[in-house]
Amino acid sequence: MPKPLEELRRDIVDVGKLVFQKGWVAATDGNISIRLDGGRILCTPTGVCKGMMRVDDLIICDMEGRKIEGCRDRTSEIDMHLTIYKMRPDVHSVLHAHSPVATGFAAAGRSLNMALLPEVVIGLGCVPLAEYGLPGTPALTEGMLPYIPQYDAILMANHGAVAYGENVHQAFCRMDTVEHLARVTLVAELLGGAKPLPRVEVRKLFNSRDRYGVKSNTGMLPGAPLTAEDLPPSEKMQLTREDLISILDDALRARGVLT
């Protein structure tokens, strides 16, 4: 039994408040949508702070992004939502935010591609980084096209992140996982480097998905999270004091500083 429209409107408003309170959006950033029946999309409009949004601020668009109901204007980012709905019939809600740590990774040109945390490997596999595309143009989604079929959350270079799922609560939880993974990865890097799980453990986690009722198109496929075996061997080396002095002597002699 599909939920009544009024309930879906309230779901978006409630999730919008959470997204704002969690600091995932600044000012009027971000957008949330739900797929309705009849090729219609219920979505947040442009120019409204997600923390102060009301149910009658929401608008309804068709699958070409034309507004068919509501007073406010559509967001230019609706095209990204529509692309995801068209490519993924299983997706019924899309959430786009600029959560600061995940967006930091996206701004540094880094994906969240390591198998670090069991629940993330089970739920998302990993989070790829799509190439930058100018907001408000088709280029915004072009870089995401290769990733949409396989992944349920994507970082958008120099922009933010998007997560999607069967309903708005699953889309929200997936975005929460992305931001959490970004924070944990950052802390691990500050503490000397993230250490991914070994491949045998990652395989066990993928195999446990049925037990947890998790559906995902990721797995031990190209684009799987990097395991301990996938990382290059550490370039750290150990030198004695004598070794170091001899290297420095050689270097100084080569430059004619020592004779």
Ligand SMILES: [Zn+2]
């Ligand atoms: Zn955005």
